[in-house]
Amino acid sequence: MVPTPDRLRILLVTSVEELGLDEETPLLADALRRRGAEVAIVPWGPGTDWAAADLVVVRTPWDYTPRREEFLAWAGSVPAPLANPAHVLRWNTHKGYLVELAAAGVPVVPTRLVTAGSPTPDAQWFARAGDEVVVKPAVSVGAIGAMRAAYDDPALVSHVADLLTGQDVLAQPFLGSVTDRGETSVLFARDRVSHAVRKVPAAGDYRVHEEYGGVNTVVEPDPAELEVARAALAACPGPRLYARVDLVQGDDGPLVMEVELTEPALYLVEHPPAADTFAEAVLGWR
Structure with a gap:
């Protein structure tokens, strides 16, 4: 330059x-x-x-x-x-922040963290997460290394054992709403809502990412989703030029699945006006 x-x-x-x-x-x-x-x-x-x-x-x-x-x-x-x-x-960049958000009172998908090198949990440990669980590396993008399985599936224990040889691992209950309703991503520019996108997985899958066949649609987030998204952001460190809060529906309302402050897709292709919104945020950052 x-x-x-x-x-x-x-x-x-x-x-x-x-x-x-x-x-x-x-x-x-x-x-x-x-x-x-x-x-x-x-x-x-x-x-x-x-x-x-x-x-x-x-x-x-x-x-x-x-x-x-x-x-x-x-x-x-x-x-x-x-x-x-x-x-x-x-x-x-370490998804252990979900445990911190939950401790701060933010509604979060229940998350259990196992540190690298720890003994591999047994089926009963996974059962406390749910009948069906999702495990993933604590440092990951795009569902790489994630696995969905029944708590007593031997393949689950084997997969986690492999992951724990070099990285921390998260375990969460699988929520059926992910396949039915998908995830809602609320996008923030300097902590102000820009837009929201509903991400729905392909039939038979639970991963909402486009590379796995997921479909993105611009939506209006409902008040409960906005309330939880703002609560999550308020509990995160700052300052923040951009943020994306991913939400799923739990039995009692929206739950935070992830908060993306590092490399989030902003869905500018799906919602072109957002490019101007984030450009203005960039210019006002300094």
Whole structure:
């Protein structure tokens, strides 16, 4: 990026693998350029003059999970203002934060955490999570490493044993509403609601991600969903340029499935006006 005295210089951070493939970040870049900013999309890590930027915005570093500490060390070393900040990224890149949110009184999908190297729980331990459970690595994206199974399925214990050799693991009850109603994602720009998207899995699946056949639809979140999403955000560290709160329906109302403060899809393709909303948030960050 060549410095220009009268233009805000913004770097949007992706991963090497996503350069040229990520559909969302170019939409945000275009919205920023229309507002006079100088923008480049670059992968995190070495090879970029981070000090030349006025602002560095973390967007789609989807390759960080096997190199979390390296990624966080990079974030902590960026000399320019970083959004979201490094301490927020550290907190959010380990899903153990769900246990913290629950302790703070936020309605969360019941979550049990097993640390790497611990003895593998037995079937009775999983039974306390539910008749059917979902397990996943505590550091993961896109349902990688996730498994849904009956609590007494030997394959579940075997899968968790494999995961625990190198990473922490979460166990949660499987909620039938995920297959019937899907998840609702509420998107925030500087803690103000931008829009919401309903994500419904393909028939016979429980994963709502598009790569598994999930379908996204822009929706109006109901008041209960907004209340829980705001409560979750209020319990998270800040400041936050962007946030996405993923909700599922429990027996007594919405529950937080995840809070994405690191590399959330913002669904700018599904809701194009949001590119302008987030561009304005970026320009107002400093």
